[in-house]
Amino acid sequence: MRYKLVCFDVDGTLIDELTYIWDIIHKGIGIDKLIVAKAMERFYNGEITSREWAEHDINLWVERGVTKGDLIDLVKKLKLMEGAMETLLELKRRGYKLAVISGGLDTVLNYFIPDAERLFDHIMINRLFFGMNGKITGIEPTEFGADGYKAEGLEKIALKEGIRLDECVFVGDSDNDIEVARKAGLGIGFNPHEKLSKACDIVVKKKDLREVLKYID
Numbered sequence: 001m002r003y004k005l006v007c008f009d010v011d012g013t014l015i016d017e018l019t020y021i022w023d024i025i026h027k028g029i030g031i032d033k034l035i036v037a038k039a040m041e042r043f044y045n046g047e048i049t050s051r052e053w054a055e056h057d058i059n060l061w062v063e064r065g066v067t068k069g070d071l072i073d074l075v076k077k078l079k080l081m082e083g084a085m086e087t088l089l090e091l092k093r094r095g096y097k098l099a100v101i102s103g104g105l106d107t108v109l110n111y112f113i114p115d116a117e118r119l120f121d122h123i124m125i126n127r128l129f130f131g132m133n134g135k136i137t138g139i140e141p142t143e144f145g146a147d148g149y150k151a152e153g154l155e156k157i158a159l160k161e162g163i164r165l166d167e168c169v170f171v172g173d174s175d176n177d178i179e180v181a182r183k184a185g186l187g188i189g190f191n192p193h194e195k196l197s198k199a200c201d202i203v204v205k206k207k208d209l210r211e212v213l214k215y216i217d
Contacts (some may be wrong), residue, residue, distance in 0.1 A: 001094070001095070001096070001217060002095065002167070002168045002187060002216060002217050003142065003167050003169050003184075003216055003217065004052060004096065004161070004163045005096060005099060005121075005157065005158070005161060005167065005169065005170040005179075006091050006096070006097070006098055006099070006168075006170075006171065006216060007098075007099040007100070007101055007154060007157070007168060007169065007170045007171070007184070008068065008075075008098070008099070008100055008101075008102075008103055008126065008170075008171050008172070009101065009150075009171065009172035009173060010100060010104040010108075010109055011082065011173075011174070012173040012174060012190075012191070013108075013141075013171055013172055013173050013190050013209075014081055014084050014100075014109070014112070014113070014209070015078055015079070015080060015081060015104075015108070015112055015142065015148050016038060016078065016079050016082065016202065016207060017077070017078050017079060017173070018078050020106045020153075021075070021105055021108055022036075022057060022105075023036075023104075024074055024102075025061070025066075025071060025074055025077070026057070026060070027068055027072075027123040028070075028074040029061065029062075029064055029070065030064075031060050032212050035060065036057065036060075037054045037126065039053055039057060040053070040092060042155075043146070044181060046109075047066065048143065049186070050061060050143065050146045051141045052147065053137075053146075054126055054139055054141035055141065057117050057147055058136065058138065058139040059127075061090045061136050062136050062137065062138070063178045064136055064137070066135065066136050067130070067133070067134040067135050067136070068073055068107060068128075068130050068134045068136070069134055070131060070137075071105075071107055071108070071128075072107075072111055073097045075112075075123075076084035077109050078112075079112075079144060080112045080113070081087050081207065081208075081209045082207055082208045082209065082210075083208045083209040083210035084113075084132060084209045085210075086124075086209075087114070087212065088113075088119055088210040088211050090210075091213070091216070092119065095162075096216070097121045097122075098119060098120045098121055099120060099121060099122040099123070099124070099157050100120050100123045100124060100125055101120070101124045101125075101142075101144055101145070101153040101154060101170075101180065101196060102114075102124070102125045102142075102145055102158075103125075103126065103142065103145025103146055104125055104126065104145070105125065105127075105128055105178070106126065106127045106128060107128050107136060107202050109123070109125060111136065120188060121161075122157045123162075124141050124142050124144045124145070124153045124157075125145070126139055126140070126141050126142050127139065127140040127142075133138060135139040144156075146176065148180065150172075150176065150180035151179040151182075151183040153180070153182050154168060154183055154184060155183070156217070163193050164185070165183055165184060165185060166182075166185035167185055167187075168184045168185050168187075169184055169185065169186040169187075169188065169216055170183075170184035170186070170187050170188065171188045171190050171209075171212055172188075172189070172190065172192070172196065173189065173190050173191055173192050173196065174191065174192070174193050174196060175193045175195045177189075177192075177196055178195060178196050178199045181196065181200050182199050185199050186201050186202065186214060186215065186216070187200040187202070188200060188201070188202045188203075188211065188212050189202065189203045189204065190200075190204050190209070191204065191205060191206070200217050
């Protein structure tokens, strides 16, 4: 096999009808958009770290007593991407390592793919913690979810697996996947934003994840 590891984004790639899970939750629980935008601006201006940004936003949820059940209620309207499970299982059958690098939330990933911890060899994603009453108590932010850092995440996984970056495939849809798509041996844009499509080796314009299988050998 030319490739040995296939890495996926989550929002908009493994999960359909989703651009950015944080926006859906902020909106769903009534967080002021200006507060959210200010924290994002501070991150991109280098005033706070990605960890501080994630903790800031999570604290907005904690203050409102948001529970795991509340989160699930907000994402129920979404759905797993067409062909996602078939694609993941087929790649496992072929002997590929599987990974996730995402700025999303483990609670959402596990809701749609309950056996994610078994299916994926590596999961780099923000992990939420809940109290006995189901309320959110905190977060362990991923270091590799924001723009540019996904590429570092792929490098770390490749090093741990003892494989070359040109033996890795990355599948994503948004512009924050540009650097990691370039870093991988094969970058696949899955219904990608315009900038990402120009950075990828392959562009799939069909909402069926099984389409990527024909390009991975």
